[in-house]
Amino acid sequence: MPTLRNRRLEQLLGGAIDETLTYAQVKGLIPDTTEGPDLDFKRDTYSGDRGRKALSGDVAALANASGGILVLGIDEDDQGRAAADTGVAIGDDERRRLRQTVVANVQPTPTFDIIPVENPERPGTGFLVIWVARSATAPHAYIAQNKAMLYPRRIGTETVWLSEGEVAEAYRARFAGFANRVEETAQIEADFVQRLAPDEVFAVVTLVPDLPGSAPIDSAALHAFQLRNATREVGAFGIRLGTFHRSTVRRRCLVGTGSMKPSQPHSRLACELHESGSGVFGGAKMESRPEVEDGACKLVDNQWLTVTIGTGLNVLARHARDQAAAGGLATVRATIWPATSQVPVALVANVGWHNEPVGRELVSEPPVAEAVADIDDLSAGGAGLVATTYRLASELFQGFGAAEAEGVTPEGAIRLPCWHLSWRDELSRWARSAGVEVLPGTPA
Incomplete structure (x- = not known):
């Protein structure tokens, strides 16, 4: 708690x-x-x-x-x-x-x-x-x-x-506050993507707590952040995504990036963790290489997209809870960036055939998924994290004409046959330790 x-x-x-x-x-x-x-x-x-x-x-x-x-x-x-x-x-x-x-x-x-x-x-x-x-x-x-x-x-x-009037005012304030948080997630995301390497495709996850916390941004906080990043590889559901090779600061936020050189765009992996407990995360490991490079579109692996969303939610929630002491609910948002009419994005699967299409639509502008989730559930990394990942990933999948993210369920379980064969042992071990149900079948 x-x-x-x-x-x-x-x-x-x-x-x-x-x-x-x-x-x-x-x-x-x-x-x-x-x-x-x-x-x-x-x-x-x-x-x-x-x-x-x-x-x-x-x-x-x-x-x-x-x-x-x-x-x-x-x-x-x-x-x-x-x-x-x-x-x-x-x-x-x-x-x-x-x-x-x-x-x-x-x-x-x-x-x-x-x-x-x-x-x-x-x-x-x-x-x-x-x-x-x-x-x-x-x-x-x-x-x-x-x-x-x-x-x-x-x-x-x-x-x-x-009184009745005071109750009405309180409800009005609640809904106005939610609208403000939705707008803030979009603003944080828009600012962040300008610093991403333009030749890579990122899944971007943003989190804004309902009630801001307060995380100190000073030398001690930066040193502790550097130590954490040097000794851990981030990931979700037992699948490792990558490491922040460099840790630094921007105004009122800690920055982790996969870029080795200063003043370079964020590459492969990045996060910006704000003083208020808000934050944004991006991962580019999900891009799948085509058999022939034709530049017509970018390919995104559906399983890596799901893992990246889960990783981002967990990293951001742990910052909000453990560093900024924020609790309760948070507004969360996910997108894929960049996606343009010149270079659209397609969703593919690599469980059976290589780059098998998932859905039949190309995305020519960044799709958006939004949800509200409990910060403690996301931090704990169990069924609550899986369920919220399902909600965000499925909404993005629907932009490609696919009904849902089949590897996870809205109840927070793992559908094992929908995942890469080489990942299934790690997923099973993680699920047992996290108390997450593993389902043997695929969706009907």
């Missing part, structure tokens, strides 16, 4: 809001720390029907505002100040109950986590810290037992219920 980034709360607690929190840190809020728009104390855990409504309302209220934490196991005085550590049960069953309550009663489900902080003198008890991230998918509704949708928001230290 991502961590909650809130500078004020981190200063109050003396550290990050994650599983490293200690009992002493949380107890240090006592005495005199006052509740605020991002901090609420609860003496007891939530229980019964009243507790279900209270928990759902409190979580939704924070998500509809600026996020924050609920600390269960701290009593407060009549001024809203932390007064005593009463403690609550922190076992797996209790955390599971609270989590299921939120998931079942708050829609859409916000990004949140429940952190147990054990009292070393009373094992099994302590504090439960429920953190809730600021949300780009607000407004979040509490679904009442009569199916009515109620929209809370935390204002100051109180939870208020939004």
Whole structure:
């Protein structure tokens, strides 16, 4: 899970809001720390029907505002100040109950986590810290037992219920924000492709988190980036794509490229990882060589295209999550560049015959695929990554007149017979380790 980034709360607690929190840190809020728009104390855990409504309302209220934490196991005085550590049960069953309550009663489900902080003198008890991230998918509704949708928001230290007009404004802001993120992905992509080697064909993947993070771009960050690139080969589904041979920076972003010489266009492989957690990735290994060079069109191998999209999604999501501390959802986009009327692009397969056409259409302008995906799913590299790869790859395939990317499924499984024979052992090993289903047959 991502961590909650809130500078004020981190200063109050003396550290990050994650599983490293200690009992002493949380107890240090006592005495005199006052509740605020991002901090609420609860003496007891939530229980019964009243507790279900209270928990759902409190979580939704924070998500509809600026996020924050609920600390269960701290009593407060009549001024809203932390007064005593009463403690609550922190076992797996209790955390599971609270989590299921939120998931079942708050829609859409916000990004949140429940952190147990054990009292070393009373094992099994302590504090439960429920953190809730600021949300780009607000407004979040509490679904009442009569199916009515109620929209809370935390204002100051109180939870208020939004009026019909305020709910409409919140929905308008959500849709406007999504449109802005779609536009931002297109702008990042358009800027990036200008630096790609024009004689190579790239699959380009772009990711923009719903909520920007913050990744430092300094000497230490560049050095760590260089070390990562020097010791790993990127890829997806157990198939290796390549290595960033050179690591550098541009304004507010880290740059990895397969080009060996400075000031040369990006060749073979490239990524630009932005300070905000956004990023763009390009890979050119997918170009398939024709039997006879005639220059009439470029050929793209369908399996390498699928692997390149999966690699890009994973690389970009890991930057967003691990370096910029972004979580939740992201807008993702994929394209093939360049594709022109002078030199169009054809999609081919090399599983059986060499350069067997996939679909019957030539693409004479860069096709576009877009989706929304969970950053944690993409970072984990399992079924969620496979499913999102399917969505983007299939949309690109459809531009060539092919119905779908047959090697992967919308549920996040691998169709083994659709892949190059030499890859199948690696794909099977990867799938077992990632908990991804392997299907023995081809699509109907």
